[in-house]
Amino acid sequence: IVIGMMIYMGIKGTSSFLNISVTTDLLLIGGGLATFIPLSLYINGTITIPAKSVGFLQFITPIMAFFLGIFTYKESFETHDAITFSLILTGVILYLLSLRRRGVSKKVSMRKE
Known part of the structure; x- marks a missing residue:
């Protein structure tokens, strides 16, 4: 798809690659x-x-971006943001608790054998 798009843009003359400067080409490759x-x-x-x-x-990543936005960039934190974030954290906590319980049950079953 990318090669096709590059050919199409090259034919139309709207491509930046190989048309502006060597620096631009190197930046695009980089x-x-x-x-x-x-x-x-x-x-x-x-x-x-x-x-x-x-x-x-x-x-x-999303949790770190969330905290970065609130504490570093002083973005607004309204009620709906708090509700959404608390639901996400509840899901993460439930997942961690299920892992912990599975780990405990695996240890118990290994001891019985």
Whole structure:
């Protein structure tokens, strides 16, 4: 899809790649690498850990962005924001409690054997 779009934009004359300057071309290539490398590392990392752990780890970025917006950039925090955030945190806490209970039940079943 990307190559097709590059060809189409090149024919129309609206492409920035190979038309403005070498610096622009290098920045576009660097931007592609800056996107590709973390995504490929993320994919390789998700292969090695359980999917439930990946799902839990994906909560970290939005929660950090939420706190950054409120405390650093002084964004408004209204009632509906508090309700939404508390529901999300309730889900995370319930998930962590279920993991803890499963871990305890696994230890108990291993001791019985």
